[in-house]
Amino acid sequence: xxxxxxxxxxxxxxxxxxxxxxxxxxxxxxxxxxxxxxxxxxxxxxxxxxxxxxxxxxxxxxxxxxxxxxxxxxxxxxxxxxxxxxxxxxxxxxxxxxxxxxxxxxxxxxxxxxxxxxxxxxxxxxxxxxxxxxxxxxxxxxxxxxxxxxxxxxxxxxxxxxxxxxxxxxxxxxxxxxxxxxxxxxxxxxxxxxxxxxxxxxxxxxxxxxxxxxxxxxxxxxxxxxxxxxxxxxxxxxxxxxxxxxxxxxxxxxxxxxxxxxxxxxxxxxxxxxx
Amino acid sequence: xxxxxxxxxxxxxxxxxxxxxxxxxxxxxxxxxxxxxxxxxxxxxxxxxxxxxxxxxxxxxxxxxxxxxxxxxxxxxxxxxxxxxxxxxxxxxxxxxxxxxxxxxxxxxxxxxxxxxxxxxxxxxxxxxxxxxxxxxxxxxxxxxxxxxxxxxxxxxxxxxxxxxxxxxxxxxxxxxxxxxxxxxxxxxxxxxxxxxxxxxxxxxxxxxxxxxxxxxxxxxxxxxxxxxxxxxxxxxxxxxxxxxxxxxxxxxxxxxxxxxxxxxxxxxxxxxxxxxxxxxxxxxxxxxxxxxxxxxxxxxxxxxxxxxxxxxxxxxxxxxxxxxxxxxxxxxxxxxxxxxxxxxxxxxxxxxxxxxxxxxxxxxxxxxxxxxxxxxxxxxxxxxxxxxxxxxxx
Numbered sequence: 001x002x003x004x005x006x007x008x009x010x011x012x013x014x015x016x017x018x019x020x021x022x023x024x025x026x027x028x029x030x031x032x033x034x035x036x037x038x039x040x041x042x043x044x045x046x047x048x049x050x051x052x053x054x055x056x057x058x059x060x061x062x063x064x065x066x067x068x069x070x071x072x073x074x075x076x077x078x079x080x081x082x083x084x085x086x087x088x089x090x091x092x093x094x095x096x097x098x099x100x101x102x103x104x105x106x107x108x109x110x111x112x113x114x115x116x117x118x119x120x121x122x123x124x125x126x127x128x129x130x131x132x133x134x135x136x137x138x139x140x141x142x143x144x145x146x147x148x149x150x151x152x153x154x155x156x157x158x159x160x161x162x163x164x165x166x167x168x169x170x171x172x173x174x175x176x177x178x179x180x181x182x183x184x185x186x187x188x189x190x191x192x193x194x195x196x197x198x199x200x201x202x203x204x205x206x207x208x209x210x211x212x213x214x215x216x217x218x219x220x221x222x223x224x225x226x227x228x229x230x231x232x233x234x235x236x237x238x239x240x241x242x243x244x245x246x247x248x249x250x251x252x253x254x255x256x257x258x259x260x261x262x263x264x265x266x267x268x269x270x271x272x273x274x275x
Numbered sequence: 276x277x278x279x280x281x282x283x284x285x286x287x288x289x290x291x292x293x294x295x296x297x298x299x300x301x302x303x304x305x306x307x308x309x310x311x312x313x314x315x316x317x318x319x320x321x322x323x324x325x326x327x328x329x330x331x332x333x334x335x336x337x338x339x340x341x342x343x344x345x346x347x348x349x350x351x352x353x354x355x356x357x358x359x360x361x362x363x364x365x366x367x368x369x370x371x372x373x374x375x376x377x378x379x380x381x382x383x384x385x386x387x388x389x390x391x392x393x394x395x396x397x398x399x400x401x402x403x404x405x406x407x408x409x410x411x412x413x414x415x416x417x418x419x420x421x422x423x424x425x426x427x428x429x430x431x432x433x434x435x436x437x438x439x440x441x442x443x444x445x446x447x448x449x450x451x452x453x454x455x456x457x458x459x460x461x462x463x464x465x466x467x468x469x470x471x472x473x474x475x476x477x478x479x480x481x482x483x484x485x486x487x488x489x490x491x492x493x494x495x496x497x498x499x500x501x502x503x504x505x506x507x508x509x510x511x512x513x514x515x516x517x518x519x520x521x522x523x524x525x526x527x528x529x530x531x532x533x534x535x536x537x538x539x540x541x542x543x544x545x546x547x548x549x550x551x552x553x554x555x556x557x558x559x560x561x562x563x564x565x566x567x568x569x570x571x572x573x574x575x576x577x578x579x580x581x582x583x584x585x586x587x588x589x590x591x592x593x594x595x596x597x598x599x600x601x602x603x604x605x606x607x608x609x610x611x612x613x614x615x616x617x618x619x620x621x622x623x624x625x626x627x628x629x630x631x632x633x634x635x636x637x638x639x640x641x642x643x644x645x646x647x648x649x650x651x652x653x654x655x656x657x658x659x660x661x662x663x664x665x666x667x668x669x670x
């Protein structure tokens with residue numbers, strides 16, 4: 001069974017604001033029956049720009065209904081500009097969280113809200129040129145790129161959980177992987193630190209060993225000596241108690257390597273060389 | 276609120292008589308059947324008795340039964356074990372489009388790691404495999420054909436004897452996943468003419484964690500669990516004696532009760548079907564209308580999504596199943612519902628009820644007290660249902 005929170009079940013079994021606002025100021029339909037989820041959102045705005053009524057209709061699972069109910073409850077009383085700042089995470093949080101496979105329900109809520117606000121503001125939706133990536137669930141490139149960017153997604157599976165894209169025939173998995181790679185490449189800030197020369201590496205490692213590592217090892221009667229640096233490989237020899245200790249391997253990986261990665265450069269690998 | 280549990284295909288309580296037979300084997304009857312002293316000999320004797328009971332239920336010989344940990348393991352042993360033992364003949368296997376995942380993924384494993392070619396055989400709108408179609412895809416390189424006896428999702432029973440005959444004529448090994456049928460309808464391996472047949476404990480109201488594979492005498496199988504020489508070297512691992520005794524006792528009871536159980540379950544099923552079709556507009560009865568499991572009623576409710584319906588019924592103490600994408604962790608619509616040609620939005624409204632003999636007419640009545648309202652309520656939430664209805668009544 002899904003681990004739905006009590007709040008999700010409450011909003012599913014007794015949803016608030018089911019229906020359609022008459023003469024709505026903002027309106028949108030997102031999703032489609034074929035995708036298994038569809039949401040129609042309508043709202044009414046007063047002359048102060050505040051949302052005074054919001055209603056929904058949903059075709060979908062328990063959490064899709066709960067997310068839509070939550071959304072309408074949340075935006076009632078907000079100004080349109082406040083509502084525009086809501087994220088899918090806010091909707092999920094309002095419900096006390098959603099199972100990871102169901103996050104797409106909150107994403108659908110945010111999409112509907114965005115589209116309905118655009119409709120209210122008279123901004124034409126840019127739906128014409130959008131490139132569909134997942135044919136089964138009709139998910140566009142922009143939608144996928146956006147959830148990857150906003151939620152720091154790394155795998156196709158995560159994208160499926162957020163948008164359903166890739167959950168059907170699986171034919172678009174490669175395309176999704178490309179989008180993930182592209183977005184993540186864009187997002188990665190330029191390496192602040194220029195590449196270290198070997199001499200700089202050796203100096204920094206020696207400093208770090210001296211300052212952070214040796215004092216710890218010596219407490220247990222052990223010691224460590226830097227032998228060489230080859231690319232990302234940091235070759236060391238253990239001395240004293242470490243040289244005969246069964247746990248030295250763990251110490252090297254969990255402590256020495258972790259420390260050096262943190263303070264020198266993150267891709268290094270510590271290796272022990274025989275004495 | 277009375278609990279009405281109608282998801283027996285997913286899990287079912289172990290029968291009291293079965294549990295009682297099992298209990299001594301956790302404690303005083305703990306001996307290892309491989310041990311040479313008297314405690315071992317007693318366990319070995321009990322083990323062989325169970326083998327005979329399971330064999331009798333399906334009209335096989337005792338030495339043709341291998342105990343496994345589940346129906347899924349039996350399917351894996353049958354497909355991988357038989358295919359890999361006959362590599363010299365070829366590397367082609369055929370499975371239907373309505374198989375259980377343990378069959379589909381075992382076949383995919385052969386495809387991926389052993390260069391097999393796998394043919395997925397389509398079915399008609401009732402989920403039936405056409406023997407003529409099977410005949411067309413088998414060839415001299417075909418080693419194995421695996422067709423499910425009955426689907427747990429749509430209840431359809433396959434024309435197994437006819438399908439098996441086509442394979443026998445060509446010297447092709449025929450396996451069937453009979454997890455859904457053994458214990459529900461009479462199953463006779465001689466009449467069906469199959470070479471391999473998988474069954475499992477829960478379908479017989481026995482315990483989870485035990486299953487069995489029938490294999491025709493002298494059929495070669497490569498073991499899938501390597502180790503000792505238990506099960507004549509075909510399946511290693513110390514025998515799960517309590518589970519096996521449970522399976523044996525359940526098989527014994529099934530043999531006695533089947534003649535009455537089938538018609539009884541069929542009557543409950545038909546009562547539910549009649550109620551649904553009469554009171555819920557736009558409900559589709561999925562699977563074959565007649566050739567189906569007696570205790571199995573499956574529907575698709577247009578305009579709604581199955582997972583929401585399950586939870587709505589759950590709130591009323593009613594338990595059922597669905598093949599909706601939203602209920603699966605992979606967010607995929609059931610491949611079986613796709614294979615019978617249902618459009619995805621209709622498949623989303625899937626709901627499945629499976630009965631056992633402890634259920635009665637009052638349970639069906641309780642379902643009918645809540646199901647129509649639940650469907651109607653969810654349809655009232657739907658952004659498209661009113662439009663669809665307007666279009667229907669308007670034009």
